[in-house]
Amino acid sequence: MNEKKPEKHRRSVKAYLKESFLNSTGARPLRILAEYLEPKSRFDHYRIDDTIVFMGSARFISREQAEAALAAAERGEGDVEQARCQLAMSRYYEDARELAHRLTEWSKQLPDEEQRFVVCTGGGPGIMEAANRGASEAKGLNIGLTISLPIEEFDNRYTTRELSFHFHYFFMRKFWFAYLAKALLVFPGGFGTLDELFEIMTLRQTHKMRKHLAIVLFGAKYWDEVIDFESLVRHGTIDEADLDLFYRTDSVDEAFEFITRHLTEFALTERGAIL
Secondary structure (H helix, E strand, O other): OOOOOOOOOOOOOOHHHOHHHHOOHHHHHHHHHHHHHHHHHHHHHOOEOOEEEEEOOOOOOOHHHHHHHHHHHHHHHOOHHHHHHHHHHHHHHHHHHHHHHHHHHHHHOOOOOOEOOEEEEOOOOOHHHHHHHHHHHOOOOEEEEEEOOOOOOOOOOOOOHHHEEEEOOHHHHHHHHHHHEEEEEEOOOOHHHHHHHHHHHHHHHOOOOOOOOEEEEEOHHHHHHHOOHHHHHHOOOOOHHHHHHOEEEOOHHHHHHHHHHHHHHHHOOOOOOOO
16 A cells, blocks of 8 residues: 655745745835835935935036047047037036035035935936046045936946945936935936926925925026026916026036035035925
8 A cells, every 4th residue: 555645845935035926016016115115224324314416418428538539530430520519518527527526525524423415316327427426536425326227227337336226116216316305416418307307396396395405407508508497487387486496507616606505504404305
């Protein structure tokens, strides 16, 4: 008579370890919550309560790279006009780099044990790389909030490794841009930059964001050509007072003075974020 072999005990997998569930539609609220709680735990660990956010085009390159590209184009290895445009726009890369460097040095001199006014970007190339680079060269912590896209990953090497985040949901990434920001520097950019800028401007206009937030549109000529803010006033779609929500300049010195004066007056006594 054959003895019945005992069945092997099947080890159950806990729900929070089941990848099939965690990646399912039903677990979307958990994934959204994770993109809030995991960054928060790191910000708390590094005692980061406020940031200076840099936004702008991912397509700009450094002056050194632009000069090399123009030289190559003039040798017949590229489009000369495009290379000349890249060289002209590289000034914004260098200005963002200098501003981030100066603001980081300024923040490090504050008599505060916590990390104050840490440079934060979208973690990619262009203006984002420039700002992370400037902060890194000033030996300061800096933040990169990258987003998953159907193109090659684009994290830049200047972001502080422990403060490099990767998001799936655009709205959670935008939340972290806005939540800790005490100042915003917006350089010339495309759809993504405009989307982020106008969302924050709407929060300020409607007083959903109650904290003081210094907003600088850097590159007055660009912004005057791309967006006719005064026309919005003339057509009655915004109030003239809404133009006071931001400050336009082409000067690194003016932007630095405006931001630091604003932070000294309004933000040094504040802790955390008020939305």
